[in-house]
Amino acid sequence: MMRCVLVGAGMMIQTAEFMESLDELKGLASSCDLETVQVFTQQLKKPDPAVYIGSGKVQEIALYTEENDIDVVIFNNTLSPLQISNLSDRIGARILDRTGLILDIFERRARTSEARMQVEYARLKYMLPRLEGMRKNLSRQGGAGGSMSNKGSGESQIELDKRIIGRRMSILKKRLAEIEKNRSVMRDKRIKNNIKTVALVGYTNAGKSTLMNALVKRYGNGDKVYTEDKLFATLDTTVRKLRIPYGNLNEQYKCMEILLSDTVGFISDIPHDLINAFRSTLEEAVMADILLNVVDVSSPDHAMHTEVTLKTLAEIGAGAIPVITVMNKCDVSGIETGIRPSDDNRIYISAGNGKGIEELAEMLTKSLFRKNTH
Ligand SMILES: Nc1nc2c(ncn2[C@@H]2O[C@H](COP(=O)(O)OP(=O)(O)OP(=O)(O)O)[C@@H](O)[C@H]2O)c(=O)[nH]1
Ligand SMILES: [Mg+2]
Numbered sequence: 487m488m489r490c491v492l493v494g495a496g497m498m499i500q501t502a503e504f505m506e507s508l509d510e511l512k513g514l515a516s517s518c519d520l521e522t523v524q525v526f527t528q529q530l531k532k533p534d535p536a537v538y539i540g541s542g543k544v545q546e547i548a549l550y551t552e553e554n555d556i557d558v559v560i561f562n563n564t565l566s567p568l569q570i571s572n573l574s575d576r577i578g579a580r581i582l583d584r585t586g587l588i589l590d591i592f593e594r595r596a597r598t599s600e601a602r603m604q605v606e607y608a609r610l611k612y613m614l615p616r617l618e619g620m621r622k623n624l625s626r627q628g629g630a631g632g633s634m635s636n637k638g639s640g641e642s643q644i645e646l647d648k649r650i651i652g653r654r655m656s657i658l659k660k661r662l663a664e665i666e667k668n669r670s671v672m673r674d675k676r677i678k679n680n681i682k683t684v685a686l687v688g689y690t691n692a693g694k695s696t697l698m699n700a701l702v703k704r705y706g707n708g709d710k711v712y713t714e715d716k717l718f719a720t721l722d723t724t725v726r727k728l729r730i731p732y733g734n735l736n737e738q739y740k741c742m743e744i745l746l747s748d749t750v751g752f753i754s755d756i757p758h759d760l761i762n763a764f765r766s767t768l769e770e771a772v773m774a775d776i777l778l779n780v781v782d783v784s785s786p787d788h789a790m791h792t793e794v795t796l797k798t799l800a801e802i803g804a805g806a807i808p809v810i811t812v813m814n815k816c817d818v819s820g821i822e823t824g825i826r827p828s829d830d831n832r833i834y835i836s837a838g839n840g841k842g843i844e845e846l847a848e849m850l851t852k853s854l855f856r857k858n859t860h
Contacts, residue, residue: 490520490558493547495528495539506787507754511562511584517591517717520558524550537576538569548577560587564757567616585612585757591718592760598722600665605721607658608759610651617644666769673773682744682854685774687799689791690717690751692780693814697837698748702726704843711748723749723770732851742851747774752798754790765802772804776853778846779811783834784818810849816841825849
Protein backbone atom coordinates (compact mmCIF):
# COMPACT_ATOMS: atom_id res chain seq x y z
CA MET A 487 0.00 0.00 0.00
CA MET A 488 1.27 3.49 -0.83
CA ARG A 489 1.57 6.03 1.95
CA CYS A 490 0.13 9.54 1.93
CA VAL A 491 -0.25 12.60 4.10
CA LEU A 492 -3.23 14.95 3.98
CA VAL A 493 -3.10 18.72 4.06
CA GLY A 494 -6.07 20.86 5.02
CA ALA A 495 -5.93 24.62 5.22
CA GLY A 496 -8.62 27.21 5.70
CA MET A 497 -10.05 30.09 7.65
CA MET A 498 -11.80 27.91 10.21
CA ILE A 499 -9.95 24.71 10.91
CA GLN A 500 -11.57 24.08 14.30
CA THR A 501 -15.06 23.47 12.92
CA ALA A 502 -16.79 20.10 12.67
CA GLU A 503 -17.29 20.73 8.98
CA PHE A 504 -13.56 21.07 8.40
CA MET A 505 -12.84 17.83 10.27
CA GLU A 506 -15.61 15.97 8.40
CA SER A 507 -14.18 17.11 5.12
CA LEU A 508 -10.70 15.85 6.09
CA ASP A 509 -12.21 12.58 7.28
CA GLU A 510 -13.85 12.24 3.93
CA LEU A 511 -10.55 12.93 2.16
CA LYS A 512 -9.06 10.08 4.20
CA GLY A 513 -11.90 7.83 2.99
CA LEU A 514 -11.22 8.91 -0.58
CA ALA A 515 -7.51 8.17 -0.17
CA SER A 516 -8.20 4.72 1.22
CA SER A 517 -10.55 4.07 -1.73
CA CYS A 518 -7.44 4.67 -3.81
CA ASP A 519 -5.38 2.22 -1.70
CA LEU A 520 -3.49 5.07 -0.03
CA GLU A 521 -2.80 4.77 3.67
CA THR A 522 -3.01 8.10 5.50
CA VAL A 523 0.02 8.38 7.78
CA GLN A 524 -0.28 11.99 8.93
CA VAL A 525 -2.60 14.98 8.65
CA PHE A 526 -1.32 18.56 8.46
CA THR A 527 -3.65 21.48 9.05
CA GLN A 528 -3.07 25.19 8.88
CA GLN A 529 -5.16 28.20 9.73
CA LEU A 530 -5.03 30.55 6.76
CA LYS A 531 -6.51 33.97 6.14
CA LYS A 532 -5.80 33.81 2.45
CA PRO A 533 -4.18 31.11 0.33
CA ASP A 534 -0.68 31.90 -0.89
CA PRO A 535 -0.83 32.23 -4.69
CA ALA A 536 2.50 30.39 -5.06
CA VAL A 537 2.15 27.38 -2.75
CA TYR A 538 -1.31 27.74 -1.14
CA ILE A 539 -0.06 27.23 2.45
CA GLY A 540 2.68 29.03 4.38
CA SER A 541 6.25 28.35 3.29
CA GLY A 542 7.17 27.12 6.81
CA LYS A 543 4.41 24.52 6.50
CA VAL A 544 5.70 23.49 3.09
CA GLN A 545 9.11 22.90 4.62
CA GLU A 546 7.63 20.91 7.49
CA ILE A 547 5.73 18.69 5.05
CA ALA A 548 8.76 18.29 2.77
CA LEU A 549 10.87 17.12 5.72
CA TYR A 550 8.20 14.76 7.02
CA THR A 551 7.69 13.34 3.56
CA GLU A 552 11.35 12.58 3.17
CA GLU A 553 11.82 11.06 6.61
CA ASN A 554 8.70 8.90 6.47
CA ASP A 555 8.76 7.54 2.95
CA ILE A 556 5.61 9.31 1.81
CA ASP A 557 4.52 8.70 -1.80
CA VAL A 558 1.70 11.20 -2.14
CA VAL A 559 0.75 14.53 -0.52
CA ILE A 560 -2.98 15.23 -0.88
CA PHE A 561 -4.39 18.72 -0.45
CA ASN A 562 -8.05 19.03 0.53
CA ASN A 563 -8.17 22.38 -1.24
CA THR A 564 -8.20 22.90 -4.97
CA LEU A 565 -4.73 23.86 -6.14
CA SER A 566 -3.95 26.03 -9.12
CA PRO A 567 -1.63 24.68 -11.83
CA LEU A 568 1.12 27.01 -10.59
CA GLN A 569 0.71 25.85 -6.99
CA ILE A 570 1.00 22.19 -8.01
CA SER A 571 4.10 22.99 -10.00
CA ASN A 572 5.75 24.93 -7.16
CA LEU A 573 4.83 22.37 -4.52
CA SER A 574 6.24 19.61 -6.72
CA ASP A 575 9.51 21.53 -6.78
CA ARG A 576 9.71 21.71 -3.02
CA ILE A 577 8.20 18.44 -1.80
CA GLY A 578 9.64 15.08 -2.85
CA ALA A 579 6.34 13.31 -3.40
CA ARG A 580 3.48 13.37 -5.88
CA ILE A 581 1.17 16.31 -5.22
CA LEU A 582 -2.56 15.76 -5.59
CA ASP A 583 -5.56 17.91 -4.77
CA ARG A 584 -9.10 16.76 -4.02
CA THR A 585 -10.15 16.86 -7.65
CA GLY A 586 -7.07 14.94 -8.77
CA LEU A 587 -7.73 12.26 -6.17
CA ILE A 588 -11.39 11.87 -7.16
CA LEU A 589 -10.30 11.60 -10.78
CA ASP A 590 -7.89 8.81 -9.80
CA ILE A 591 -10.72 6.95 -8.10
CA PHE A 592 -13.06 7.45 -11.05
CA GLU A 593 -10.41 6.12 -13.40
CA ARG A 594 -10.08 2.95 -11.37
CA ARG A 595 -13.81 2.41 -11.13
CA ALA A 596 -15.05 3.22 -14.62
CA ARG A 597 -16.21 -0.01 -16.23
CA THR A 598 -18.34 0.74 -19.26
CA SER A 599 -16.81 2.47 -22.23
CA GLU A 600 -19.09 5.46 -21.67
CA ALA A 601 -17.90 5.94 -18.10
CA ARG A 602 -14.30 5.52 -19.26
CA MET A 603 -14.74 8.19 -21.91
CA GLN A 604 -16.41 10.56 -19.46
CA VAL A 605 -13.60 10.16 -16.96
CA GLU A 606 -10.94 10.53 -19.65
CA TYR A 607 -12.57 13.75 -20.83
CA ALA A 608 -12.67 15.13 -17.29
CA ARG A 609 -9.04 14.09 -16.76
CA LEU A 610 -7.85 15.84 -19.92
CA LYS A 611 -9.79 18.95 -19.05
CA TYR A 612 -8.17 18.95 -15.62
CA MET A 613 -4.71 18.33 -17.09
CA LEU A 614 -4.76 20.96 -19.78
CA PRO A 615 -3.85 23.98 -17.64
CA ARG A 616 -1.65 21.86 -15.35
CA LEU A 617 0.71 20.33 -17.90
CA GLU A 618 3.83 21.94 -16.50
CA GLY A 619 3.22 20.86 -12.91
CA MET A 620 2.22 17.41 -14.13
CA ARG A 621 5.49 17.03 -15.97
CA LYS A 622 7.41 17.52 -12.73
CA ASN A 623 5.06 15.14 -10.92
CA LEU A 624 5.49 12.55 -13.66
CA SER A 625 9.25 12.65 -13.83
CA ARG A 626 9.26 12.11 -10.07
CA GLN A 627 7.36 8.88 -10.55
CA GLY A 628 9.53 7.77 -13.41
CA GLY A 629 6.80 8.40 -15.92
CA ALA A 630 4.11 6.24 -14.32
CA GLY A 631 0.55 7.40 -14.35
CA GLY A 632 0.38 9.22 -17.64
CA SER A 633 0.46 8.34 -21.27
CA MET A 634 2.40 11.34 -22.48
CA SER A 635 6.09 11.55 -23.00
CA ASN A 636 7.97 13.48 -20.36
CA LYS A 637 11.16 13.76 -22.30
CA GLY A 638 12.35 17.22 -23.20
CA SER A 639 10.37 19.86 -21.40
CA GLY A 640 10.16 23.36 -22.74
CA GLU A 641 7.49 25.42 -24.36
CA SER A 642 7.18 23.60 -27.67
CA GLN A 643 6.62 20.17 -26.13
CA ILE A 644 3.86 21.59 -23.97
CA GLU A 645 2.23 23.27 -26.94
CA LEU A 646 2.32 19.96 -28.78
CA ASP A 647 0.82 18.10 -25.84
CA LYS A 648 -1.91 20.69 -25.64
CA ARG A 649 -2.79 20.19 -29.27
CA ILE A 650 -2.89 16.40 -28.90
CA ILE A 651 -5.08 16.67 -25.83
CA GLY A 652 -7.43 19.12 -27.52
CA ARG A 653 -7.87 16.76 -30.46
CA ARG A 654 -8.56 13.78 -28.20
CA MET A 655 -11.11 15.80 -26.24
CA SER A 656 -13.10 16.67 -29.31
CA ILE A 657 -13.17 13.02 -30.42
CA LEU A 658 -14.41 11.97 -27.00
CA LYS A 659 -17.03 14.67 -27.01
CA LYS A 660 -18.39 13.50 -30.33
CA ARG A 661 -18.55 9.85 -29.26
CA LEU A 662 -20.23 10.75 -25.98
CA ALA A 663 -22.83 12.81 -27.82
CA GLU A 664 -23.69 9.76 -29.94
CA ILE A 665 -24.19 7.56 -26.89
CA GLU A 666 -26.30 10.27 -25.31
CA LYS A 667 -28.49 10.42 -28.42
CA ASN A 668 -29.14 6.67 -28.21
CA ARG A 669 -30.07 7.01 -24.61
CA SER A 670 -32.55 9.77 -25.29
CA VAL A 671 -34.19 7.67 -28.01
CA MET A 672 -34.66 4.87 -25.47
CA ARG A 673 -36.01 7.36 -22.97
CA ASP A 674 -38.55 8.69 -25.45
CA LYS A 675 -39.71 5.13 -26.07
CA ARG A 676 -40.24 4.61 -22.37
CA ILE A 677 -42.25 7.80 -22.08
CA LYS A 678 -44.38 6.76 -25.04
CA ASN A 679 -45.03 3.37 -23.47
CA ASN A 680 -45.81 5.10 -20.19
CA ILE A 681 -43.25 3.11 -18.23
CA LYS A 682 -42.45 4.83 -14.95
CA THR A 683 -38.85 5.39 -14.04
CA VAL A 684 -37.34 5.62 -10.58
CA ALA A 685 -33.75 6.66 -9.91
CA LEU A 686 -31.61 5.88 -6.88
CA VAL A 687 -29.60 8.90 -5.81
CA GLY A 688 -27.61 9.83 -2.73
CA TYR A 689 -24.24 10.18 -1.15
CA THR A 690 -21.59 7.68 -2.10
CA ASN A 691 -21.56 4.50 0.04
CA ALA A 692 -25.13 5.11 1.31
CA GLY A 693 -26.29 1.74 -0.01
CA LYS A 694 -27.93 2.63 -3.35
CA SER A 695 -26.63 -0.44 -5.18
CA THR A 696 -27.47 -2.67 -2.22
CA LEU A 697 -31.03 -1.32 -2.28
CA MET A 698 -31.21 -1.92 -6.01
CA ASN A 699 -30.18 -5.53 -5.45
CA ALA A 700 -32.75 -5.96 -2.68
CA LEU A 701 -35.54 -4.59 -4.90
CA VAL A 702 -34.44 -6.63 -7.90
CA LYS A 703 -34.26 -9.77 -5.77
CA ARG A 704 -37.84 -9.26 -4.60
CA TYR A 705 -39.48 -7.72 -7.69
CA GLY A 706 -37.12 -8.29 -10.61
CA ASN A 707 -35.12 -11.08 -12.16
CA GLY A 708 -32.46 -11.09 -9.44
CA ASP A 709 -29.65 -9.83 -11.67
CA LYS A 710 -27.16 -8.25 -9.24
CA VAL A 711 -25.14 -5.04 -9.47
CA TYR A 712 -21.75 -4.37 -7.87
CA THR A 713 -21.57 -3.10 -4.29
CA GLU A 714 -18.60 -2.41 -2.09
CA ASP A 715 -17.65 -0.64 1.11
CA LYS A 716 -15.68 1.96 -0.78
CA LEU A 717 -16.46 5.45 -2.00
CA PHE A 718 -17.66 5.57 -5.62
CA ALA A 719 -18.16 1.81 -6.06
CA THR A 720 -20.65 2.61 -8.83
CA LEU A 721 -19.82 4.85 -11.77
CA ASP A 722 -22.03 3.47 -14.50
CA THR A 723 -25.75 3.70 -14.81
CA THR A 724 -27.57 0.40 -14.54
CA VAL A 725 -31.27 0.06 -15.28
CA ARG A 726 -33.39 -2.89 -14.08
CA LYS A 727 -37.05 -3.70 -14.54
CA LEU A 728 -39.28 -4.26 -11.51
CA ARG A 729 -42.86 -5.56 -11.36
CA ILE A 730 -44.45 -4.41 -8.14
CA PRO A 731 -47.94 -5.62 -7.16
CA TYR A 732 -50.31 -2.93 -5.97
CA GLY A 733 -53.91 -2.31 -4.99
CA ASN A 734 -55.66 -3.85 -1.97
CA LEU A 735 -56.47 -7.53 -1.71
CA ASN A 736 -60.13 -7.18 -2.73
CA GLU A 737 -59.13 -5.59 -5.97
CA GLN A 738 -57.90 -7.57 -8.85
CA TYR A 739 -54.19 -8.29 -8.53
CA LYS A 740 -52.29 -5.71 -10.53
CA CYS A 741 -48.66 -5.11 -11.23
CA MET A 742 -46.91 -1.85 -11.90
CA GLU A 743 -43.93 -2.11 -14.17
CA ILE A 744 -41.17 0.35 -13.39
CA LEU A 745 -37.57 0.89 -14.43
CA LEU A 746 -35.12 1.46 -11.60
CA SER A 747 -31.75 3.05 -12.25
CA ASP A 748 -28.64 3.12 -10.09
CA THR A 749 -25.79 5.52 -10.75
CA VAL A 750 -22.79 7.40 -9.42
CA GLY A 751 -23.03 8.72 -5.86
CA PHE A 752 -22.53 12.30 -4.75
CA ILE A 753 -19.92 13.82 -2.47
CA SER A 754 -19.33 17.28 -1.01
CA ASP A 755 -17.10 19.56 -3.08
CA ILE A 756 -17.51 17.36 -6.11
CA PRO A 757 -15.45 19.03 -8.81
CA HIS A 758 -17.59 20.84 -11.32
CA ASP A 759 -15.88 19.34 -14.32
CA LEU A 760 -16.70 15.90 -13.00
CA ILE A 761 -20.37 16.71 -12.58
CA ASN A 762 -20.33 17.98 -16.12
CA ALA A 763 -18.58 14.85 -17.35
CA PHE A 764 -21.22 12.70 -15.71
CA ARG A 765 -24.13 14.88 -16.68
CA SER A 766 -25.40 12.49 -19.32
CA THR A 767 -25.15 9.56 -16.90
CA LEU A 768 -26.99 11.60 -14.31
CA GLU A 769 -29.58 12.47 -16.91
CA GLU A 770 -31.21 9.18 -15.92
CA ALA A 771 -31.95 10.83 -12.57
CA VAL A 772 -33.04 14.11 -14.15
CA MET A 773 -35.65 12.31 -16.26
CA ALA A 774 -37.01 10.07 -13.49
CA ASP A 775 -40.61 10.25 -12.25
CA ILE A 776 -39.48 9.77 -8.67
CA LEU A 777 -36.13 9.82 -6.90
CA LEU A 778 -35.19 7.58 -4.01
CA ASN A 779 -32.68 9.53 -1.94
CA VAL A 780 -30.75 6.85 -0.06
CA VAL A 781 -29.25 8.08 3.22
CA ASP A 782 -26.89 6.15 5.50
CA VAL A 783 -28.48 6.86 8.92
CA SER A 784 -25.62 5.13 10.67
CA SER A 785 -23.22 7.86 9.52
CA PRO A 786 -22.83 10.77 11.97
CA ASP A 787 -22.61 13.06 8.93
CA HIS A 788 -25.88 12.01 7.32
CA ALA A 789 -27.52 15.43 7.66
CA MET A 790 -24.65 16.95 5.67
CA HIS A 791 -24.91 14.11 3.14
CA THR A 792 -28.60 14.83 2.57
CA GLU A 793 -27.86 18.52 2.12
CA VAL A 794 -25.14 17.81 -0.45
CA THR A 795 -27.41 15.42 -2.35
CA LEU A 796 -30.27 17.92 -2.57
CA LYS A 797 -27.86 20.65 -3.65
CA THR A 798 -26.32 18.46 -6.35
CA LEU A 799 -29.77 17.42 -7.59
CA ALA A 800 -30.73 21.06 -7.98
CA GLU A 801 -27.48 21.66 -9.85
CA ILE A 802 -28.12 18.93 -12.41
CA GLY A 803 -31.68 20.14 -12.93
CA ALA A 804 -33.48 17.46 -10.92
CA GLY A 805 -34.57 19.76 -8.11
CA ALA A 806 -38.28 19.60 -8.90
CA ILE A 807 -38.69 15.80 -9.03
CA PRO A 808 -40.58 14.23 -6.09
CA VAL A 809 -38.22 12.56 -3.63
CA ILE A 810 -38.76 9.68 -1.23
CA THR A 811 -36.11 9.78 1.47
CA VAL A 812 -34.88 6.29 2.27
CA MET A 813 -33.11 6.12 5.62
CA ASN A 814 -30.90 3.06 5.15
CA LYS A 815 -28.66 0.89 7.36
CA CYS A 816 -31.15 0.96 10.27
CA ASP A 817 -29.66 -2.36 11.42
CA VAL A 818 -26.36 -0.65 12.23
CA SER A 819 -27.93 2.01 14.43
CA GLY A 820 -30.63 -0.28 15.87
CA ILE A 821 -33.42 1.92 14.48
CA GLU A 822 -36.83 0.40 13.78
CA THR A 823 -37.66 0.02 10.10
CA GLY A 824 -40.91 1.15 8.48
CA ILE A 825 -42.90 4.33 7.96
CA ARG A 826 -43.41 6.85 10.78
CA PRO A 827 -46.91 8.36 10.69
CA SER A 828 -45.48 11.83 11.25
CA ASP A 829 -43.13 11.62 8.27
CA ASP A 830 -44.14 12.40 4.74
CA ASN A 831 -42.28 10.61 1.95
CA ARG A 832 -39.72 9.13 4.31
CA ILE A 833 -39.08 5.51 5.17
CA TYR A 834 -36.61 3.58 7.33
CA ILE A 835 -35.10 0.38 5.92
CA SER A 836 -32.11 -1.95 5.95
CA ALA A 837 -31.29 -2.75 2.36
CA GLY A 838 -28.61 -5.14 3.59
CA ASN A 839 -31.09 -7.58 5.14
CA GLY A 840 -34.18 -6.58 3.14
CA LYS A 841 -36.10 -5.08 6.10
CA GLY A 842 -38.66 -2.49 5.00
CA ILE A 843 -38.33 -3.29 1.29
CA GLU A 844 -42.02 -4.21 0.83
CA GLU A 845 -43.20 -1.07 2.61
CA LEU A 846 -40.88 0.97 0.39
CA ALA A 847 -42.27 -0.71 -2.74
CA GLU A 848 -45.81 0.09 -1.58
CA MET A 849 -44.91 3.71 -0.90
CA LEU A 850 -43.35 3.91 -4.34
CA THR A 851 -46.32 2.51 -6.26
CA LYS A 852 -48.68 4.76 -4.31
CA SER A 853 -46.66 7.86 -5.19
CA LEU A 854 -46.38 6.85 -8.84
CA PHE A 855 -50.10 6.09 -9.00
CA ARG A 856 -50.92 9.44 -7.45
CA LYS A 857 -48.62 11.16 -9.93
CA ASN A 858 -50.32 9.32 -12.79
CA THR A 859 -53.83 10.45 -11.93
CA HIS A 860 -52.91 14.10 -11.52
N1 LIG B 1 -25.14 -2.99 7.70
C1 LIG B 1 -25.60 -2.57 6.53
N2 LIG B 1 -24.75 -2.34 5.53
C2 LIG B 1 -25.26 -1.92 4.36
C3 LIG B 1 -26.65 -1.71 4.16
N3 LIG B 1 -26.83 -1.26 2.90
C4 LIG B 1 -25.60 -1.20 2.33
N4 LIG B 1 -24.64 -1.59 3.20
C5 LIG B 1 -23.20 -1.67 2.95
O1 LIG B 1 -22.71 -0.37 2.65
C6 LIG B 1 -21.64 -0.42 1.69
C7 LIG B 1 -21.94 0.46 0.50
O2 LIG B 1 -23.04 -0.06 -0.19
P1 LIG B 1 -23.29 0.23 -1.74
O3 LIG B 1 -24.63 -0.36 -2.05
O4 LIG B 1 -22.13 -0.18 -2.56
O5 LIG B 1 -23.39 1.82 -1.69
P2 LIG B 1 -23.63 2.85 -2.91
O6 LIG B 1 -24.55 3.92 -2.38
O7 LIG B 1 -24.07 2.12 -4.12
O8 LIG B 1 -22.18 3.45 -3.05
P3 LIG B 1 -21.43 4.08 -4.35
O9 LIG B 1 -21.76 3.24 -5.53
O10 LIG B 1 -20.01 4.00 -3.94
O11 LIG B 1 -21.92 5.49 -4.49
C8 LIG B 1 -21.52 -1.90 1.32
O12 LIG B 1 -20.47 -2.47 2.05
C9 LIG B 1 -22.85 -2.49 1.72
O13 LIG B 1 -22.76 -3.85 2.04
C10 LIG B 1 -27.54 -1.97 5.27
O14 LIG B 1 -28.77 -1.83 5.21
N5 LIG B 1 -26.96 -2.39 6.42
MG1 LIG C 1 -23.23 1.90 -5.90
